Amino acid sequence: MARIGLLVLTKPTKLERILPAINQHVNSTLYVQLYPGRRRLQSLPSSSETVLNVQHHGPAVISIYSQATAVCHNLDVRVLLAGIKDPFISTIQTRKQIEVVIFDCLFHKDEVDNFLKSCLLNATQTCHVVTLNHPPHGNNVVSGMAESFSIDGILPNKEFKMYENVVVGGTFDRLHTGHKILLSEAVLRCTRKLTVGVTDTSMLKYKLLWELIEPCSDRMCLLEDFLQDIDPGLQYDIVPIYDPLGPTREDPNFQMIVVSTETYKGGLKVNECRCQNNLPILDIHTVDILEAVSERTCDEEEDKISSSNNRMRLLGTRLRVPEARPLLSRKPYVIGLTGNIASGKSSVGEHLRNLGAGLLNCDILAHGVYTKGQTCYESIVQHFGKEILDDDEEINRKALGAIVFKNKEQLDKLNGLVWPVLLDRVKGQIKALFEAGHQIVVMEAAVLLQAGWDKHVHEIWACIIPPEEAVKRLQERNNLTESDARARIAALPSNTELVAKAHVVVSTYWSATYTQKQVAKAWKALQLYLTDNAKL
Numbered sequence: 001m002a003r004i005g006l007l008v009l010t011k012p013t014k015l016e017r018i019l020p021a022i023n024q025h026v027n028s029t030l031y032v033q034l035y036p037g038r039r040r041l042q043s044l045p046s047s048s049e050t051v052l053n054v055q056h057h058g059p060a061v062i063s064i065y066s067q068a069t070a071v072c073h074n075l076d077v078r079v080l081l082a083g084i085k086d087p088f089i090s091t092i093q094t095r096k097q098i099e100v101v102i103f104d105c106l107f108h109k110d111e112v113d114n115f116l117k118s119c120l121l122n123a124t125q126t127c128h129v130v131t132l133n134h135p136p137h138g139n140n141v142v143s144g145m146a147e148s149f150s151i152d153g154i155l156p157n158k159e160f161k162m163y164e165n166v167v168v169g170g171t172f173d174r175l176h177t178g179h180k181i182l183l184s185e186a187v188l189r190c191t192r193k194l195t196v197g198v199t200d201t202s203m204l205k206y207k208l209l210w211e212l213i214e215p216c217s218d219r220m221c222l223l224e225d226f227l228q229d230i231d232p233g234l235q236y237d238i239v240p241i242y243d244p245l246g247p248t249r250e251d252p253n254f255q256m257i258v259v260s261t262e263t264y265k266g267g268l269k270v271n272e273c274r275c276q277n278n279l280p281i282l283d284i285h286t287v288d289i290l291e292a293v294s295e296r297t298c299d300e301e302e303d304k305i306s307s308s309n310n311r312m313r314l315l316g317t318r319l320r321v322p323e324a325r326p327l328l329s330r331k332p333y334v335i336g337l338t339g340n341i342a343s344g345k346s347s348v349g350e351h352l353r354n355l356g357a358g359l360l361n362c363d364i365l366a367h368g369v370y371t372k373g374q375t376c377y378e379s380i381v382q383h384f385g386k387e388i389l390d391d392d393e394e395i396n397r398k399a400l401g402a403i404v405f406k407n408k409e410q411l412d413k414l415n416g417l418v419w420p421v422l423l424d425r426v427k428g429q430i431k432a433l434f435e436a437g438h439q440i441v442v443m444e445a446a447v448l449l450q451a452g453w454d455k456h457v458h459e460i461w462a463c464i465i466p467p468e469e470a471v472k473r474l475q476e477r478n479n480l481t482e483s484d485a486r487a488r489i490a491a492l493p494s495n496t497e498l499v500a501k502a503h504v505v506v507s508t509y510w511s512a513t514y515t516q517k518q519v520a521k522a523w524k525a526l527q528l529y530l531t532d533n534a535k536l
């Protein structure tokens with residue numbers, strides 16, 4: 001199985017039939033090259049032909065993306081546009097090295113050899129060829145796809161225009177089919193420079209699960225990579241934006257803006273602002289939100305292709321490969337379950353226990369190290385004074401908490417007294433749970449990262465909820481004032497810090513059933529990971 005493949009598509013109507021077979025040949029990136037008739041390679045293009053070509057073949061691009069996404073879920077599909085804009089281009093330049101070329105019809109061996117040698121500029125030495133020459137059945141032409149590539153006899157649509165300077169904006173988090181279509185529509189209509197405004201993370205804090213949005217610089221790099229792939233002939237200016245209008249409020253050169261039906265109002269706002277600034281009004285090209293592949297996977301998701309849905313689907317998945325822990329015993333496999341206060345760690349821990357994990361709760365263990373007669377009792381009383389004692393001389397945690405949660409120095413002191421003793425107990429408990437038959441142990445610890453205990457676990461699972469939800473929960477659960485609740489939240493790592501370290505992220509923001517679903521998904525993925533790596 002190759003990682004990177006190129007599908008040479010001479011008849012787009014065949015796509016539906018050949019897509020399932022493509023999954024057996026490629027598992028990472030699928031380039032698609034629409035291949036206009038080669039007889040045209042001899043003559044030189046004229047600009048009117050370019051416009052006709054884009055007008056004629058542009059809709060096929062959308063259709064390819066929708067169909068390919070529906071069938072090849074795991075492939076990063078990239079429809080190459082340079083050959084559509086200029087049908088006389090005879091070379092294919094991709095960013096990634098092509099390992100397999102898939103033809104949708106039989107070509108003569110000499111033609112194929114010539115194609116591999118002269119047209120493909122970035123193929124591996126061992127690049128091989130597959131022909132999926134399925135016989136046509138029925139007459140059903142897929143909508144948006146013309147059976148013929150010939151543009152002869154096609155009348156120019158006077159409405160259809162191409163522009164030197166085009167602009168498009170968005171968050172572009174984890175490029176999905178909707179983004180690819182929006183960008184392709186912009187590229188297809190652009191002849192010189194495409195400016196892409198990318199919302200900086202500071203603008204996104206109102207978005208659901210914004211903490212899972214990739215950093216702006218990463219999103220910009222991925223965009224550049226995608227755009228250079230689909231049309232290396234354009235100039236790209238990819239810029240971070242800190243307000244919804246970005247560079248459109250001042251650049252006099254922009255001529256056209258590409259928006260989705262959802263962001264059309266934003267396009268109107270841009271023109272309002274340009275009018276006020278005495279700048280030329282932009283033509284607005286609106287791209288439909290893709291409905292065909294927008295099926296929700298659960299009630300909680302939005303009813304369209306959206307980045308929020310994509311982020312929700314990341315919950316419970318393995319976001320990164322755990323670092324090697326050579327100093328940690330391989331067995332049992334220890335998950336550090338952490339999260340800010342009231343984030344629902346304990347419910348996640350319970351789900352994991354139900355699935356078979358051994359569970360230990362460090363909050364509860366911590367309480368046990370300073371009950372009367374236990375190791376930390378004397379040192380805590382000595383430092384914090386007898387005022388923290390109950391009538392029965394036990395440490396009153398409410399009184400102790402009132403001191404430490406208002407004073408960082410005091411909290412550090414308490415942590416310094418408790419953590420070393422607690423860690424010994426935690427290690428003892430992990431061993432006991434393993435001896436009782438648990439191959440996987442979950443260590444629930446609110447301050448896992450601050451304590452530097454990440455080195456004592458094989459991987460980290462973080463539980464996140466929006467901070468405002470945490471404030472609400474804390475006020476209800478712990479009877480705290482709003483400012484006390486905010487102070488308690490601020491004392492623990494933020495969602496962003498947690499996500500940066502976590503291998504798996506779950507959120508208890510929605511229903512208990514949805515939390516359970518995420519945990520079950522993460523548990524299943526962990527079993528696969530452990531089996532693959534023979535860690536159990």
Ligand SMILES: CC(=O)SCCNC(=O)CCNC(=O)[C@H](O)C(C)(C)COP(=O)(O)OP(=O)(O)OC[C@H]1O[C@@H](n2cnc3c(N)ncnc32)[C@H](O)[C@@H]1OP(=O)(O)O
Pocket residue numbers: 340341342343344345362363366367397398400401404411414415418422444445446447448451453491492
């Ligand atoms: C490395 C670890 O994570 S060990 C587990 C955390 N425990 C510790 O660090 C020991 C020091 N803390 C304590 O002894 C107690 O929390 C006290 C005395 C401060 C307060 O006791 P209680 O009022 O009974 O609170 P309790 O222990 O149940 O903790 C309540 C919340 O405080 C937070 N909390 C606990 N310890 C700390 C700490 N050291 N720093 C910041 N927040 C903390 C937790 O997030 C917990 O929230 P959660 O229930 O949503 O997880």
